[in-house]
Amino acid sequence: MPAPTLIFDRSQPGRRGTQVRSAGHQPDGTAGLPAQLVRADSLPLPEVDETTLVRHYVKLSQINYGVDTGFYPLGSCTMKYNPKVTEATSMLPGFANIHPTQPAATVPGLMRLIYELQVWLSDICGMAATSLQPAAGAQGEFAGMLVFRKYFEQRGETARRVMIVPDSAHGTNPASAHLSGFEVAEVDCVNHGGVMTLELLEDVISTHGADRIAGIMLTNPSTLGIFEKNIVAVAERLHDVGAQLYYDGANLNALLGLTRPGDMGFDLVHLNLHKTFSTPHGGGGPGSGPIGVREHLAEFLPYPLAARSGDGYAWHKPEHSIGRIKLHHGQFLVLVRAWAYIRMLGPDGLRRVAEHAILNANYVQAKLKHAYQIPYADRHCMHEFVASADGFKDYDIHAKDIAKALLNDGFHAPTCYFPLIVHEALMIEPTETESLETLDKFIAAMLRYAELAKTDPEQLKRLENLAVTHLDETQAARQLNARWIPPANTASAAEAK
Amino acid sequence: MTFIPHTPAQRAQMLAAIGAEKLEDLLDTIPPELRLNRDLNVPPALGEAGLARATAELANHNAIPLNRVFAGGGIYPHHVPAVVDELSHRGEFYTAYTPYQPEVSQGMLQCIYEYQSYICLLTGMEVSNASGYDGGTVLADAVLMAALTGRGKRNKVIFAPNVDAQARRVVETYNIGMELELVKVATGDATPDGQCPIAAHLDEHTACVVFQYPNCLGYLYADLAQRIAEVHAAGALAVVMFYPFAAGLLKTPGELGADIVCGEAQCLGNPMGFGGPLLGFLACREKLVRVLPGRLIGRTSCERDGQPGEGFVMTLQAREQHIRREKATSNICSNEALLALRSCIYLGAVGREGFRQLAAICHDNALKAQAQLTALDGVSACRDQQFFNEFTLKFPSGKRDEIYDAALAQGMLAGIKPCGCADPELKNCLTFAFTEVHTDEDIAALTALVKEVL
Structure with a gap:
């Protein structure tokens, strides 16, 4: 499918959605309003049934990545698990x-x-x-x-x-x-x-x-x-x-x-x-x-x-x-x-949060420090650390390539190019709610990229699992398209009668 | 419960990999004199059942049913369709963050693009940001936009009569740093025929005039388009704070000539939540896009499954703080994306005809209520002006608080007390709001209560 389908594209004139009020009470509505302010036509909102609406947004959710989807080591953002009970x-x-x-x-x-x-x-x-x-x-x-x-x-x-x-x-x-x-x-x-x-x-x-x-x-x-x-x-x-x-x-x-x-x-x-x-x-x-x-x-x-x-x-x-x-x-x-x-x-649990956030970050740092440049890797980090992809620049591999490879393999990317102190920065914050199994999978992926960067950089850049790639940010800024514009003839079915 | 998944054996394994013996060893970079050598002063931990008990104690036992809330002022007791809660609670949406990585965030990016489209439809504007904190902060943003457009030569901001007092307070706080001249046209200046006299205040230093449509007492300035034309004739911008539900029946601020439209969109599928989180919207003419603060989502070309296609990205980021730092148009980083998503689902659910009908019911309920209440001896309309779903009534001296308190005792919220106005007559007034949740019985119950107190 070359173009995304908007909710507006799913509209059928005359189709009704969720009924909030029962059909009995349908005032005309324009009495008692200043004539200069009353609108002639209803706004061209979409006309979709509830089934179509639900499938539309369920589909959109399925092409969106959250903590509930997988590992989200976005440094400085603390993407920990959000308890359902809260x-x-x-x-x-x-x-x-x-x-x-x-x-x-x-x-x-x-x-x-x-x-x-x-x-x-x-x-x-x-x-x-x-x-x-x-x-x-x-x-x-x-x-x-x-x-x-x-x-x-x-x-x-x-x-x-x-x-x-x-x-x-x-x-x-x-x-x-x-x-x-x-x-x-x-x-x-x-x-x-x-x-x-x-x-x-x-x-x-x-x-x-x-x-x-x-x-x-x-x-x-x-x-x-x-x-x-x-x-x-x-x-x-x-x-x-x-x-x-x-x-x-x-x-x-x-x-x-x-x-x-x-x-x-x-x-x-x-x-x-x-x-x-x-x-x-x-x-x-x-x-x-x-x-x-x-x-x-x-x-x-x-x-x-x-x-x-x-x-x-x-x-x-x-x-x-x-x-x-x-x-x-x-x-x-x-x-x-x-x-x-x-x-x-409670007091104990809050302290354990900090301790385990620190444990997880140090574990990942310890496992990655021989494959990536990590400033101050000789010290214990706190809840996050910054790895650098600068060592791969001779192979034309940059932080963004590591980030996209992670996306391709089902992880979220770390924070990239921040802080500016570190060239080709990948800021990694695992948080305390991630299991050892998850961390090990992430570590294995990162080590594989470090290897591929030197042996087969083109393979590393291949993003076969991602449906949408190469979004043109320059075009987005130069030819701003930031809204759907209704087609010229938008009279609703009710009004066309 | 801590949501930490490690078993003791795994913890030991991890410590060994790091080369540490115990968790405490990892904390060696914190100077000992800075360590907190006591427990935090918070209550002991609870399991889910204990938490349920503790929260049941705090959640309002006798919460006023929605249909007995007759209060608005920006936050309205509209019905939220079940489909809104269901879809917005999908973990892929609500546990995501700002869509920094568009390849895995097309869902949220498209939702926000749809949100921007909806806001443009509702306001009659050409570009909307991805949302702001609430109706007060976006008004401050709008005023800042006007001041930036005025390039230091236009530093005066005029508030037309009856602009929401809380929102004006927020603008005043933001203005501590901006140091603009804020001028409020006195309530008493409003002429009886509903004209809004701002012309006397307009000059070459005016950056913008702020109107509220409908205003904070619920009333409509029939001549808003002419007032906006006067603002434009003075070379200033017209900022309109708008209640988007009114667009079901009324012309959009854009159709009346506004340059910047902002407001509170809690009404579009979001709970009242004791006032937060709310959904601020901010939209403008395309020529002002460079001074529009906040995130903006754009549609662009991409590869889809290896073929040329289209998708969505965050765009015009050169305006934003992470690029421009102190020279940015604002400091905004996060917004109210989840509430924006809810507003999309809401508008899609009620749809074109449903939205018009809901607005018509809100208005009709308000008409019925005003007719019934003003038929009571001693009750009169505060203004002889037309309204959408909210209006203000004047009661005999001293009776206002008695009515309000008697209503609370009966599990009813009888409007809001107009605040922040110098106008002494408002001390005897209540502002009532009506939505589609109210039935004839609810309106009759309110009328009976007022009658009883009088």
Whole structure:
């Protein structure tokens, strides 16, 4: 089949779909509406029966790869198994069918859930308070930047407008800082092993002036999957000049119950509940990006927060809150899943998650380190590591070829070409929910590619199992086709009569 | 339960392969002084049965049935067809991530392409992004788009009367970094005949005017197209925050001249969920595509089973943060793909005629309810304007909260209290919303309750 069939292509004029209301009640609908605003024709939505609809989307699901399909070692994204019981919990009508304007006093259980999650996440991160408002990791970063900004404004330190961002950081970091009105000072960590050294820090402080530095955005473990030991010294130096430390929580899965960003000296943390706390990634969302802060920043958090009030709970707006970052009460049904996940694992289970995420990553690293270049493979990695395909460039084999070969063999690819520190990077995060059998199959495939790269690179590039290949990204950008356009004559059968 | 599959023997085997004796050995890169030498302060672990018991305690026991929720304000008690839950819960969809690898993500890529097509149909726009967080954040995105288009010369954003207060709060928060001039046209400025007086505020510094259609009290500006023409005459852009269900009966914002259309699409097959996750949509004219934030899916040529064919990819990524970093049009990375997929399934399920009929039922129910409620002594319409499925009523002084509380006691949500408006008369008002879940009996029950309190 050369072209995909859209749901619109399956439409038959006059065909009816799912009946929501019984046939009895069919008002004309246009009475009582301004004549200038009433539409003449119905919108050309598809006309399909429910059987056709179901088969259409089942077919589409069958050409989509998820964690439920197979191994998904997408570094920095923590594609762990999503428990079915947490899904079922989130669909309970007592959670799913509640209107957001219902007063807090009439939904004590929901308020308790939000309150408890705030408290638990604070302890997990070593923070004093947590707001569950941000909708996703990037919005958590943005909210965090605004908290810093308001904090400095409150202190009269309005000159602090420089945010230090390593060039090895994820692109959302500089974008979030910029959107918050900070001047981004990118530091060349790429050519210094991806590490924020004290020397680099001194350079950037003296370049911009100690009293202009607002803070730094870092993650630990670093983007190489290595625990940064000098974090305490970096934190001390920045606090000395009056700056704040932001922790990007993308890599928190490695730390659960072992160590905490707060103990390392960070002032503010954002979390990705869809990574560490196993809420599904949903094909690209919904995520959830709570932020935790130390005591001195608590009054700046985005509202509303759940707070104790007598025997129950009430909504609370911190005194100097940056404001509302999204509608209503955060990604509530995502919060339910995270709450249920933590409740099932308990303190012991959370620590075991981190330990086994680290075990799995080290096992794969140990098995691959002789076939791929892996920076710092002499050390134990944390929950992920970065392998390089740079050794195969003489054979015209690149990271993307390894990635596509993995797809061809039924795996998902690692994160490719990130971090930029490593040429031809393949960032591998196995997560704790993968079995030894799965890891061994992946390792065997990766070792086979390393061999094929040298002996038969053309064979490695053959993608015989993939139905769709060689998608033309240049054409997609140059001749934008981003929607189906209805044919000119679209009057529905009902109206044609 | 931890979902960790290793047996003790396998763990030992793996440690041996690494050259370690115990798990603790792998943690040697964490300085001892940073180790947490206590358990995390979370409750002990539960099995599935225990979890079911714990959640049953928290989920609202006396959840108000959908047909007794008469509240909207962006989040509506629409019926979600069973087929939506069934299909969106296929693991291949909901356990996937952003379709970075198009070869194994054609399913989700096509769904989002269909979603973009649906949003363009519903809004009358030419390009839609792959979704945003919610109706508030996409309004902030839309305002930022207008400011980027104004290239620093146009930094004023005008809110027409009665734009959702929460969404405006979100824009204010985003504006901490943008530092645009936000101007709200006072509610009292609205003329009795439903005209929307923005002309006095328009000038050469105006980046955009934001309209809500229908507005936050539920009402329709009959002359919206003329107002938009005035905005264009001043060289500014018209941003319309839209309730997409209204497109079943009403002209799309695009047909009225809008340049950017955004809003909340929870109504298209998603649960209310106490307000999250929601589905923000954002669409615009094609000439604005370079400032449109977020993911965008495009159709392109490819090889299918070795033959020339077509498929889908993420496109125009040069606008995005992972390429442009601090110069990107936004910091957005993830979106609300799963809710976007649900909206596709929903619109396909109800279909062309079904969607029109559902909109007609919503509107008809609202007409019936307004007629019955305003027939009661002391109850009057807040505005003498026409509406789609939501309207605002004024009650005798002091009676508003009494009605609202009495309704809650009877397991009914009697509208929402209009908020964020300086207009003191709104303190005696409730905004009611009606959908296809409401029957004549439900409307009669609401009317009886109001009558009883009065």
